[in-house]
Amino acid sequence: xxxxxxxANQKGGVGKTTTAVNLAAIIASWGxxxxxVDADPQGNATSGIGVQRGSFRRGLYHSLVxxxxxxxxxxxxxxxxxxxxxxxxxxxxxxxELVEVEHREFRLKHAxxxxxxxxxxxxxxxxxxxxxxxxxxxxxxxxxxxxxQCEYYALEGVTELFDTLARIRRLHNPGLMIxxxxxxxxxxxxxxxxxxxxxxxxxxxxxxxxxxxxxxVRLAEAPSYGKxxxxxxxxSKGAEAYSQLAREITNESKSAGSGAGSSAVL
Ligand SMILES: Nc1ncnc2c1ncn2[C@@H]1O[C@H](COP(=O)(O)OP(=O)(O)OP(=O)(O)O)[C@@H](O)[C@H]1O
Ligand SMILES: [Mg+2]
Numbered sequence: 001x002x003x004x005x006x007x008a009n010q011k012g013g014v015g016k017t018t019t020a021v022n023l024a025a026i027i028a029s030w031g032x033x034x035x036x037v038d039a040d041p042q043g044n045a046t047s048g049i050g051v052q053r054g055s056f057r058r059g060l061y062h063s064l065v066x067x068x069x070x071x072x073x074x075x076x077x078x079x080x081x082x083x084x085x086x087x088x089x090x091x092x093x094x095x096x097e098l099v100e101v102e103h104r105e106f107r108l109k110h111a112x113x114x115x116x117x118x119x120x121x122x123x124x125x126x127x128x129x130x131x132x133x134x135x136x137x138x139x140x141x142x143x144x145x146x147x148x149q150c151e152y153y154a155l156e157g158v159t160e161l162f163d164t165l166a167r168i169r170r171l172h173n174p175g176l177m178i179x180x181x182x183x184x185x186x187x188x189x190x191x192x193x194x195x196x197x198x199x200x201x202x203x204x205x206x207x208x209x210x211x212x213x214x215x216x217v218r219l220a221e222a223p224s225y226g227k228x229x230x231x232x233x234x235x236s237k238g239a240e241a242y243s244q245l246a247r248e249i250t251n252e253s254k255s256a257g258s259g260a261g262s263s264a265v266l
Pocket of ligand 1: 012013014015017018040042044126185186213214215216217219220221223238
Protein backbone atom coordinates (compact mmCIF):
# COMPACT_ATOMS: atom_id res chain seq x y z
CA UNK A 1 0.00 0.00 0.00
CA UNK A 2 1.32 3.38 -0.96
CA UNK A 3 2.12 5.95 1.69
CA UNK A 4 0.13 9.01 0.64
CA UNK A 5 0.78 12.55 1.82
CA UNK A 6 -1.12 15.77 1.07
CA UNK A 7 0.89 18.99 1.20
CA ALA A 8 -1.60 21.61 2.30
CA ASN A 9 -1.97 25.05 3.84
CA GLN A 10 -4.68 27.42 2.70
CA LYS A 11 -2.22 30.30 2.95
CA GLY A 12 -0.71 31.12 -0.44
CA GLY A 13 2.96 31.03 -1.32
CA VAL A 14 4.23 29.17 1.74
CA GLY A 15 6.18 26.50 -0.15
CA LYS A 16 3.58 23.76 -0.74
CA THR A 17 4.49 23.14 -4.37
CA THR A 18 8.23 23.47 -3.78
CA THR A 19 7.89 20.88 -1.03
CA ALA A 20 5.66 18.48 -2.99
CA VAL A 21 7.82 18.53 -6.13
CA ASN A 22 11.16 18.17 -4.37
CA LEU A 23 10.00 15.57 -1.89
CA ALA A 24 8.53 13.47 -4.72
CA ALA A 25 11.69 13.79 -6.83
CA ILE A 26 14.07 12.92 -3.99
CA ILE A 27 12.07 9.92 -2.80
CA ALA A 28 11.88 8.66 -6.41
CA SER A 29 15.64 9.14 -6.85
CA TRP A 30 16.12 6.64 -4.01
CA GLY A 31 14.47 3.93 -6.09
CA UNK A 32 10.84 4.34 -5.00
CA UNK A 33 7.87 4.50 -7.34
CA UNK A 34 6.28 7.88 -6.72
CA UNK A 35 3.15 9.59 -8.02
CA UNK A 36 2.95 13.38 -7.77
CA VAL A 37 -0.67 14.56 -7.97
CA ASP A 38 -1.17 18.21 -8.92
CA ALA A 39 -4.45 19.16 -7.23
CA ASP A 40 -4.02 22.89 -7.90
CA PRO A 41 -5.52 24.59 -10.98
CA GLN A 42 -2.42 26.84 -11.01
CA GLY A 43 -0.56 23.78 -12.32
CA ASN A 44 2.70 24.75 -10.64
CA ALA A 45 3.68 21.22 -9.65
CA THR A 46 3.02 20.12 -13.23
CA SER A 47 5.29 22.74 -14.81
CA GLY A 48 7.75 22.51 -11.92
CA ILE A 49 8.40 18.85 -12.66
CA GLY A 50 8.92 19.60 -16.34
CA VAL A 51 5.54 18.92 -17.97
CA GLN A 52 4.67 21.84 -20.25
CA ARG A 53 1.25 23.43 -19.89
CA GLY A 54 0.05 22.68 -23.43
CA SER A 55 1.63 19.24 -23.68
CA PHE A 56 -1.13 17.13 -22.12
CA ARG A 57 -4.79 16.72 -22.99
CA ARG A 58 -6.03 15.11 -19.82
CA GLY A 59 -5.36 15.96 -16.22
CA LEU A 60 -6.80 15.52 -12.75
CA TYR A 61 -9.99 17.28 -13.89
CA HIS A 62 -10.74 14.36 -16.22
CA SER A 63 -10.52 11.92 -13.37
CA LEU A 64 -12.47 13.92 -10.78
CA VAL A 65 -15.25 15.12 -13.05
CA UNK A 66 -15.35 12.68 -15.98
CA UNK A 67 -14.30 9.48 -14.17
CA UNK A 68 -11.42 8.75 -16.51
CA UNK A 69 -8.97 6.31 -14.91
CA UNK A 70 -5.87 7.91 -13.40
CA UNK A 71 -3.70 5.23 -15.02
CA UNK A 72 -4.57 6.73 -18.40
CA UNK A 73 -3.80 10.25 -17.18
CA UNK A 74 -0.49 9.72 -15.34
CA UNK A 75 2.53 10.94 -17.28
CA UNK A 76 6.14 9.92 -16.87
CA UNK A 77 8.52 12.73 -15.87
CA UNK A 78 12.19 13.06 -16.74
CA UNK A 79 12.97 11.26 -13.48
CA UNK A 80 12.93 7.46 -13.31
CA UNK A 81 10.21 6.23 -10.96
CA UNK A 82 8.33 9.53 -10.85
CA UNK A 83 4.95 9.98 -12.57
CA UNK A 84 2.70 13.01 -12.41
CA UNK A 85 -1.04 13.58 -12.64
CA UNK A 86 -0.93 16.98 -14.34
CA UNK A 87 -3.36 19.86 -13.93
CA UNK A 88 -4.14 23.19 -15.46
CA UNK A 89 -6.83 25.82 -15.02
CA UNK A 90 -9.51 23.34 -16.19
CA UNK A 91 -9.33 21.91 -12.69
CA UNK A 92 -10.88 25.07 -11.27
CA UNK A 93 -14.12 23.94 -12.96
CA UNK A 94 -14.18 20.78 -10.84
CA UNK A 95 -15.03 22.78 -7.70
CA UNK A 96 -18.19 24.02 -9.42
CA GLU A 97 -19.11 20.99 -11.50
CA LEU A 98 -19.00 18.65 -8.52
CA VAL A 99 -21.18 20.81 -6.27
CA GLU A 100 -24.26 18.66 -6.83
CA VAL A 101 -22.46 15.32 -6.98
CA GLU A 102 -22.99 12.89 -4.12
CA HIS A 103 -19.89 11.93 -2.12
CA ARG A 104 -17.97 14.63 -3.94
CA GLU A 105 -15.24 14.70 -1.28
CA PHE A 106 -14.37 11.07 -2.10
CA ARG A 107 -13.65 11.49 -5.82
CA LEU A 108 -9.86 11.54 -5.48
CA LYS A 109 -9.85 8.72 -2.91
CA HIS A 110 -11.78 6.45 -5.26
CA ALA A 111 -9.69 7.44 -8.26
CA UNK A 112 -6.44 6.66 -6.44
CA UNK A 113 -7.65 3.22 -5.34
CA UNK A 114 -7.21 1.91 -8.89
CA UNK A 115 -3.52 2.85 -9.16
CA UNK A 116 -2.32 2.96 -5.59
CA UNK A 117 -0.70 -0.46 -5.92
CA UNK A 118 1.62 0.87 -8.64
CA UNK A 119 3.33 3.29 -6.25
CA UNK A 120 5.26 3.36 -3.00
CA UNK A 121 4.49 7.04 -2.34
CA UNK A 122 1.76 9.40 -3.49
CA UNK A 123 2.31 13.12 -2.89
CA UNK A 124 -0.59 15.53 -3.46
CA UNK A 125 0.06 19.25 -3.96
CA UNK A 126 -2.98 21.25 -2.77
CA UNK A 127 -4.19 24.69 -3.81
CA UNK A 128 -4.16 27.63 -1.38
CA UNK A 129 -7.73 27.17 -0.16
CA UNK A 130 -9.83 24.83 1.95
CA UNK A 131 -12.19 24.19 -0.95
CA UNK A 132 -13.33 20.94 -2.48
CA UNK A 133 -9.95 20.09 -4.04
CA UNK A 134 -8.17 20.28 -0.69
CA UNK A 135 -11.02 18.35 0.96
CA UNK A 136 -10.62 15.64 -1.69
CA UNK A 137 -6.89 15.49 -1.01
CA UNK A 138 -7.35 15.26 2.77
CA UNK A 139 -10.01 12.57 2.36
CA UNK A 140 -7.79 10.53 0.05
CA UNK A 141 -4.46 10.47 1.89
CA UNK A 142 -3.00 8.93 5.01
CA UNK A 143 -1.23 12.04 6.25
CA UNK A 144 -0.97 15.80 6.02
CA UNK A 145 2.23 17.80 5.68
CA UNK A 146 1.88 21.52 6.45
CA UNK A 147 4.55 23.91 5.16
CA UNK A 148 4.71 27.06 7.26
CA GLN A 149 6.58 30.09 6.05
CA CYS A 150 8.81 31.77 8.62
CA GLU A 151 7.11 35.16 8.61
CA TYR A 152 5.08 37.32 10.93
CA TYR A 153 1.60 35.90 10.30
CA ALA A 154 2.87 32.36 9.88
CA LEU A 155 0.61 30.75 12.43
CA GLU A 156 -2.49 32.54 11.27
CA GLY A 157 -4.62 30.00 9.48
CA VAL A 158 -2.97 26.94 11.00
CA THR A 159 -5.75 26.72 13.59
CA GLU A 160 -8.33 26.87 10.82
CA LEU A 161 -6.48 24.17 8.90
CA PHE A 162 -6.50 21.94 11.99
CA ASP A 163 -10.24 22.59 12.47
CA THR A 164 -10.72 21.35 8.92
CA LEU A 165 -8.53 18.36 9.67
CA ALA A 166 -10.71 17.52 12.68
CA ARG A 167 -13.83 17.76 10.53
CA ILE A 168 -12.34 15.54 7.82
CA ARG A 169 -11.42 12.98 10.44
CA ARG A 170 -14.93 13.04 11.82
CA LEU A 171 -16.72 12.83 8.50
CA HIS A 172 -14.51 11.27 5.84
CA ASN A 173 -11.10 10.00 6.90
CA PRO A 174 -10.80 8.95 10.56
CA GLY A 175 -7.23 7.70 10.14
CA LEU A 176 -5.80 10.95 8.78
CA MET A 177 -2.46 11.68 10.47
CA ILE A 178 -0.21 14.70 10.72
CA UNK A 179 2.97 13.92 8.82
CA UNK A 180 4.51 17.07 10.23
CA UNK A 181 4.75 20.83 10.18
CA UNK A 182 7.59 22.12 8.04
CA UNK A 183 9.30 25.46 8.50
CA UNK A 184 10.04 26.93 5.07
CA UNK A 185 11.96 29.91 3.70
CA UNK A 186 13.92 30.18 6.92
CA UNK A 187 16.31 33.10 6.86
CA UNK A 188 19.03 32.60 9.43
CA UNK A 189 19.98 36.29 9.29
CA UNK A 190 16.65 37.45 10.70
CA UNK A 191 15.41 37.29 14.26
CA UNK A 192 11.92 36.88 12.88
CA UNK A 193 12.64 33.46 11.36
CA UNK A 194 14.15 32.28 14.64
CA UNK A 195 11.17 33.65 16.59
CA UNK A 196 8.60 31.96 14.33
CA UNK A 197 10.49 28.68 14.52
CA UNK A 198 10.69 28.88 18.32
CA UNK A 199 6.96 29.69 18.58
CA UNK A 200 6.02 26.80 16.35
CA UNK A 201 8.15 24.33 18.28
CA UNK A 202 6.73 25.62 21.56
CA UNK A 203 3.23 25.15 20.30
CA UNK A 204 3.46 21.96 18.28
CA UNK A 205 6.54 20.32 19.75
CA UNK A 206 7.62 17.11 18.08
CA UNK A 207 5.12 17.50 15.28
CA UNK A 208 7.46 20.04 13.72
CA UNK A 209 10.08 18.42 11.47
CA UNK A 210 13.64 18.67 12.74
CA UNK A 211 14.81 19.97 9.40
CA UNK A 212 14.13 23.58 8.46
CA UNK A 213 14.02 24.59 4.78
CA UNK A 214 16.26 27.64 4.28
CA UNK A 215 15.45 30.50 1.96
CA UNK A 216 17.55 29.45 -1.01
CA VAL A 217 17.51 31.12 -4.39
CA ARG A 218 18.32 27.83 -6.17
CA LEU A 219 14.98 26.43 -4.94
CA ALA A 220 13.20 29.42 -6.47
CA GLU A 221 15.08 29.14 -9.77
CA ALA A 222 14.64 25.40 -10.37
CA PRO A 223 10.94 25.46 -11.39
CA SER A 224 11.60 27.85 -14.26
CA TYR A 225 13.78 25.09 -15.75
CA GLY A 226 11.11 22.47 -15.04
CA LYS A 227 13.50 20.69 -12.70
CA UNK A 228 13.44 19.58 -9.10
CA UNK A 229 16.33 20.86 -7.01
CA UNK A 230 18.26 17.57 -7.14
CA UNK A 231 18.47 17.86 -10.94
CA UNK A 232 19.07 21.61 -10.95
CA UNK A 233 21.64 21.96 -8.17
CA UNK A 234 22.13 18.82 -6.14
CA UNK A 235 24.69 20.48 -3.86
CA SER A 236 22.62 23.50 -2.90
CA LYS A 237 21.43 24.12 0.64
CA GLY A 238 17.87 23.63 -0.62
CA ALA A 239 18.67 20.16 -2.00
CA GLU A 240 20.34 19.21 1.25
CA ALA A 241 17.38 20.36 3.33
CA TYR A 242 14.76 18.59 1.21
CA SER A 243 16.85 15.39 1.28
CA GLN A 244 16.86 15.61 5.06
CA LEU A 245 13.08 16.04 5.01
CA ALA A 246 12.73 13.00 2.75
CA ARG A 247 14.87 11.01 5.20
CA GLU A 248 12.68 12.07 8.13
CA ILE A 249 9.58 10.97 6.22
CA THR A 250 10.87 7.69 4.83
CA ASN A 251 12.80 6.64 7.92
CA GLU A 252 10.38 4.07 9.27
CA SER A 253 12.62 3.30 12.23
CA LYS A 254 11.48 6.60 13.71
CA SER A 255 7.88 5.49 13.64
CA ALA A 256 7.98 4.23 17.21
CA GLY A 257 8.15 7.84 18.37
CA SER A 258 5.45 10.42 18.15
CA GLY A 259 7.35 13.17 16.37
CA ALA A 260 7.04 14.61 12.91
CA GLY A 261 7.81 12.10 10.20
CA SER A 262 6.11 9.37 12.15
CA SER A 263 2.55 10.30 11.25
CA ALA A 264 1.63 11.42 14.73
CA VAL A 265 -2.01 11.98 15.57
CA LEU A 266 -2.49 15.56 16.67
N1 LIG B 1 12.95 27.72 0.44
C1 LIG B 1 12.72 28.62 -0.51
N2 LIG B 1 13.65 29.57 -0.80
C2 LIG B 1 13.43 30.49 -1.75
N3 LIG B 1 12.30 30.56 -2.48
C3 LIG B 1 11.34 29.66 -2.23
C4 LIG B 1 11.50 28.64 -1.25
N4 LIG B 1 10.38 27.88 -1.23
C5 LIG B 1 9.55 28.40 -2.16
N5 LIG B 1 10.12 29.47 -2.77
C6 LIG B 1 9.52 30.32 -3.80
O1 LIG B 1 8.43 31.00 -3.19
C7 LIG B 1 7.32 31.03 -4.07
C8 LIG B 1 6.14 30.29 -3.44
O2 LIG B 1 6.50 28.92 -3.28
P1 LIG B 1 5.50 27.76 -3.69
O3 LIG B 1 4.97 27.97 -5.06
O4 LIG B 1 6.17 26.48 -3.41
O5 LIG B 1 4.36 28.03 -2.63
P2 LIG B 1 2.87 27.45 -2.63
O6 LIG B 1 2.48 27.36 -1.20
O7 LIG B 1 2.78 26.23 -3.45
O8 LIG B 1 2.09 28.63 -3.36
P3 LIG B 1 0.53 28.58 -3.78
O9 LIG B 1 -0.21 28.79 -2.50
O10 LIG B 1 0.37 29.71 -4.75
O11 LIG B 1 0.27 27.25 -4.39
C9 LIG B 1 7.78 30.42 -5.37
O12 LIG B 1 8.24 31.42 -6.22
C10 LIG B 1 8.94 29.52 -4.94
O13 LIG B 1 9.89 29.33 -5.97
MG1 LIG C 1 1.48 25.80 -5.02
